[in-house]
Amino acid sequence: MSEIDRRKFMGNAAGALAGALLVAGCKEATKSVAPYSGPQVRLGIVGVGSRGQELMRTFLRVPGARITGLCDVYEPRFAAGRGITGEETPIYRDHREMLAAKDIDAVIVATPLSMHAQHIMAALESGRHVYGEKSMAFTVQECDGIVEAVKRTGKHYQVGLQYTYATWYRDTLRLIREGKLGQITQINACWHRNNNWRRAVADPNDKKLERLINWRMYKEYSLGLLAELGSHHIGFANQVFGGYPESVVGSGGIDYWKDGRETYDNVQVAYRYPGGQTLLFSSMTTNALEGAQMRVYGTEGSAVMTEGDGMLYYEAKKLKASVVTRVLIHHGIMTGASYMPEMPYRGKGEAVPLPEDVAGNANFLACESFVRGILTNQRPEADEHAGWAEAVSVVLGNKAIEEGKRIWFRDFAGKKSGA
């Protein structure tokens, strides 16, 4: 048998039905709802790698979204991209060619980090809205440039900090702002994995291809683990503490995967915020016990956030001295067995409730919000300012790791952008 192609398979058993698939069901139920029939948002994507492909699938779950352009420099990506769209989507080998096309309303940028700014700026200047993968850009100057370009063009820019849109993150942030966890003093965050962080390369002897596929390993393109895995945590801490840090210290090294990579296989950073709060972030590639999580510590309670849910824990109530009437003295103090059924330290915790009418993972909620924002003319929440604060924190965190000293944000960032 010849190669089983997914699209051939699609046509296989159900082919005869493809034209008439609206199954007559309960008519009462369909009265109140109908399939989406509103306007479309046509998306072109630059960078059809693994993350780009995941974004494509996710955007295609959003009513009204359509992928109308695939741009990459690695030929096999085009077949992979068309396999996802299920149609002969136009392909481009240069982003400028794609931006010259008329059937594109917005651009997804999922290229290596050092190329983000070039692709984001070109898309904005061509009059397109942009969904840009995190981290926003490679240098502080590039971040400033994107903020200015958004202001100048009036187009939407949404940074791929998808947890901004996750219901359990939003609810936790609301509870924090309502003071339910008291004063937040510290966030401990990590993304720990146990693998070499490498992607297989079709021809291991092709050095150019190796750098292209494993760009995360090379300083020419990448700011390493802090950018690729720490952005979400930094973005959330910036929301909790407001603004961005004032200083950072860091360390890291290539200590286990000594395989020719240039970016570190473990990093640790401590950010200090102007309000006297701290974000500790660690990423390692040699143990996955902790996975990806964030622990928010407040004087009244804590929140433990993961990729899929959130749990709240409350501190023991602080007791005050209370006045007792003299009746106690007259009545006497009872003696007996000392017994309490359970004395859990913090209890089982309380799950952040998930709403009934919203479902989908953080990626879906972020992509849906971007498309809806274009259709309803509402600016994104994870906008260029959130992106600026996250990316500048990454750039300077990385500088602290590289230089092994405390970096003050005021020396490198903040005045020009007004972020």
Place this chain on the structure above:
Amino acid sequence: MSGSVPVESNLEKRTRDTRLGVWALLGVVSFLLLAAQIAPARTATAKLYVQSREAMGTKFTIYLYAASEEQAEAAFEASFDEIERLDRTLSNYNPDSELSRINRLAGRKWVTTDPEVFSLLQTCLGYTIRSGGTFDITVGPLMRAWGFFRGQGHYPTARELEQAREKTGWEKVQLDAETRAVHFAVPGMELDPGGIGKGYAVDRVVVLLRRAGVKVAMVDAGSSTLYAMGAPPGEKGWLVRVPKPGDLSKTISALLLKDESLSTSGSYEKFFQLNGRTYCHIMDPRTGAPVEGMLQTSVIAADGTTTEALSKPMFVMGTDEGAKYLASFPHVAGLWVTGKIDSPQVVPWNWPGCMGDCAETLAGDKERKAKAQ
């Protein structure tokens, strides 16, 4: 992640695993090792590598011939990444999956999904219509009513059954191809693509393996769906054994599989007994009750999606109706094992395998064949 190892060293460490597929494949592998000793020149350029990972509620194992460990690693990585991606997409246990999103919302509104998930649902609907409703991925509420999700059997009351049936049935699932949207006409319905998802994953892996330059491989989804790509050196196909239900040490049929898939459904692993009757976990969606009197079905077809989608309808329909159903597909073969576990009846239809413990006669190597005779 552990590195891929040539099968030789892996086998030495492995303790006996009684699952059907692994057991059957170990037969293949040990045979290959013997063949390799007899004719070492044939396997000098490519080694047989194996890797397993848990996904989709089972264990996927991939055997492949590769020229180097790097090539094997790249092929395994691409394959298992894809299996894990599909698990994340189609799992009804993971609340983050696309399927969970559809299940949560489609009772309230039309839910648009991506082309892949939508086409998989279209395919399911195609099989449902074609199989007269014996293939149905909406049977979750019925399974729950019969206690199969709680791990213990339960004879449902008439009311429980009625309530479950209200939330079951593909005619209540609406699909709109224009917007790739899904809607449940009745709230509380749920889709469980377990009856096709593993087969689809196997087919996707086959595509990726070919893309990675692999020519000879065996993809095993928890032994219930196998795909044989090409044939091991010196062989006409991958040797697969179909076990006697309930006794994995006995073979009821053996066959050589090449560029085709085989799926097996069985009733002897998950069942309960009540008042002298045995109720298995395979549901007849037409009656709302578990199938009785059927032990095992196996089916061969060109791809894993097809074999997985055919094995349960065969089980539900039985031998006569099932054979007619299989005859409506090209290049398909089936094998039923009916009756009671201590007196099973084997019913082949268009079946290419030899019957009984006949694996030795299928040996590709002449010396071994002569030895067997």
